[in-house]
Amino acid sequence: MGTRGRAGLILAGVAVAVLAGCGDGGEVSGTAVAAGSPIYSMDAVTDACALVDPAPLAKWSSTPKGAPEHEETRPSAYDAGGLKCEIGYTNSTTDRFPMNRARMIVEAKFTNGSAPPFYDHWKHADTATPGPGEESGEIRGLGTQAHWHSEITGDLVKEMSHAVTVQDGNVSVRAKVGLTREKGSPVVSRDELDSVARAQVRRVLGALRTDGESAAAPTSSVAPTPSKVPAPAVPTTTAARREAAPGIYSIDGIANACDLVDPTPLQRWSATPKEAPQHQEHPPSTADGGTLYCAIRYISPSTLPDDATVDEAGISLEATITGATTAPAYDTWKQTDTASTGPGRASGDVTGLGAQAFWHMSATPTGNGMTYIVGAQDGNASVRVEVAVLRAQGEAPVNRDDLAPIAESRARAALDGLKRK
Numbered sequence: 391m392g393t394r395g396r397a398g399l400i401l402a403g404v405a406v407a408v409l410a411g412c413g414d415g416g417e418v419s420g421t422a423v424a425a426g427s428p429i430y431s432m433d434a435v436t437d438a439c440a441l442v443d444p445a446p447l448a449k450w451s452s453t454p455k456g457a458p459e460h461e462e463t464r465p466s467a468y469d470a471g472g473l474k475c476e477i478g479y480t481n482s483t484t485d486r487f488p489m490n491r492a493r494m495i496v497e498a499k500f501t502n503g504s505a506p507p508f509y510d511h512w513k514h515a516d517t518a519t520p521g522p523g524e525e526s527g528e529i530r531g532l533g534t535q536a537h538w539h540s541e542i543t544g545d546l547v548k549e550m551s552h553a554v555t556v557q558d559g560n561v562s563v564r565a566k567v568g569l570t571r572e573k574g575s576p577v578v579s580r581d582e583l584d585s586v587a588r589a590q591v592r593r594v595l596g597a598l599r600t601d602g603e604s605a606a607a608p609t610s611s612v613a614p615t616p617s618k619v620p621a622p623a624v625p626t627t628t629a630a631r632r633e634a635a636p637g638i639y640s641i642d643g644i645a646n647a648c649d650l651v652d653p654t655p656l657q658r659w660s661a662t663p664k665e666a667p668q669h670q671e672h673p674p675s676t677a678d679g680g681t682l683y684c685a686i687r688y689i690s691p692s693t694l695p696d697d698a699t700v701d702e703a704g705i706s707l708e709a710t711i712t713g714a715t716t717a718p719a720y721d722t723w724k725q726t727d728t729a730s731t732g733p734g735r736a737s738g739d740v741t742g743l744g745a746q747a748f749w750h751m752s753a754t755p756t757g758n759g760m761t762y763i764v765g766a767q768d769g770n771a772s773v774r775v776e777v778a779v780l781r782a783q784g785e786a787p788v789n790r791d792d793l794a795p796i797a798e799s800r801a802r803a804a805l806d807g808l809k810r811k
Contacts, residue, residue: 637770744768
C-alpha cells in the first residue's frame with residue numbers, strides 16, 4: 391500500500407502542508423545525529439508517565455484500567471537509555487459499550503554518537519510490509535524526521551491504532567493510541583487519534599530537551615528502575631502539577647478551544663462542515679501550564695464540470711501556557727515548522743504580533759494546495775494557527791496573500807482570548 395504524505399491538518403487523507411509524492415514504504419538507512427542538533431536527556435526523569443497526559447483517553451473510555459506502568463532504562467555501556475509509559479482506560483459493565491477500551495503507549499529511545507536512531511527500526515516495522523487496513527505517511531515540520539502509521543481491523547469489534555513517531559537530535563519518540571470499539575459505538579476519526587498522538591510526542595520532546603530550548607524533565611517520587619513497575623495513579627492533585635509561568639495568559643474558563651477560532655473565512659473555499667469541530671483542553675500538568683487544541687474542516691464539490699474531486703479547507707489552533715520552569719512551546723514550533731526548505735516552502739518573521747512570531751508556508755507544485763502557519767509567543771502563552779486549503783487541479787490556485795491574514799488574525803484573536811479576565 392502506498393504512503394500518503396501529510397503534516398498538520400489532514401485534508402482528503404493528506405496534509406496540504408506537504409502533499410508529498412506517494413511511494414511504497416521501505417527500509418530506512420541509519421541517520422546519524424547532525425552537529426548542532428537538539429540535545430535531549432532522561433537524566434531528570436524518574437517516571438516516564440509523568441511526561442504523558444492521559445486525559446484524552448477518558449473521552450473514549452471512562453475508567454482507568456489499573457495504574458499506569460512506566461519503565462526507565464538508564465544509559466549504560468550497552469544502551470543509550472530509554473523510557474516507556476503504558477496507560478489504559480476501559481468501560482464498566484454498566485456502560486452502553488462495555489467492551490470499549492482506550493490505551494496509549496509512549497516511548498523514547500536515545501542514541502549515542504553516530505549510531506542509527508531507533509526511529510529507523512520503528513519506521514521499517516510500520517511501513518516495510520503494510521497489510522490490509524494499514525496506512526502510513528510522512529510528517530514534515532516535526533523534529534528532524536517523522537511519520538504516522540494507522541491500522542484498523544475487525545468488524546463486530548473494531549481495533550484502531552494510530553502512531554506518530556519522530557526523531558530529533560539524539561532521541562526517537564513514539565506515541566501510539568489504540569481503541570477497541572464495539573459495533574454501533576460513535577465513530578472516531580483518524581484525525582482525532584492523530585491530534586492526540588502528535589500532542590504527546592511534542593510534550594515528550596519538550597520535557598526531554600536540555601540545550602536551552604526547554605528545561606529538564608520533571609522528577610517524581612518513584613525511584614528509577616530498568617524494570618516495569620506500577621506507576622502512581624494518574625496525577626490529578628495540585629501537588630502533581632507544575633505551576634504555569636507568571637503572566638497575563640491562562641486557559642482557565644475555556645471549556646472549548648474552538649470558541650477561540652472563527653472559521654468563517656474558510657467558507658470562501660468550502661462551506662460544508664466535514665465533521666464536528668475537534669477540540670481538546672488539557673489542564674496544567676508536569677510538562678506545561680495547560681494546552682488547547684482545535685481543528686475545523688469544511689468540504690465542497692469541485693467547481694469543474696465532471697470532476698469528482700472534493701475541495702477542502704481547514705484551520706487548527708494549538709495554544710500552550712508555558713510552565714514555570716520550561717521554555718515556551720513557540721521555540722519548538724518555530725524550530726520544527728521552519729526546518730523544511732525547498733520548492734514551495736518559505737518562512738519568515740511576523741512583526742507586531744506578540745513578543746515574537748513567525749510564518750511558514752508550504753504549497754503543492756501545481757498550486758492547488760497550500761498550508762500557511764503562524765506561530766506567536768507573548769508572555770507566558772504560545773499559539774500556533776495553521777490554515778490549509780486544497781482545490782481540484784484546474785481550479786483557481788490558492789494564494790498565500792489570502793491565507794496569511796487569516797492565520798495572523800486568528801493567532802491574534804487566540805492571544806486575546808487567553809488573557810486572564
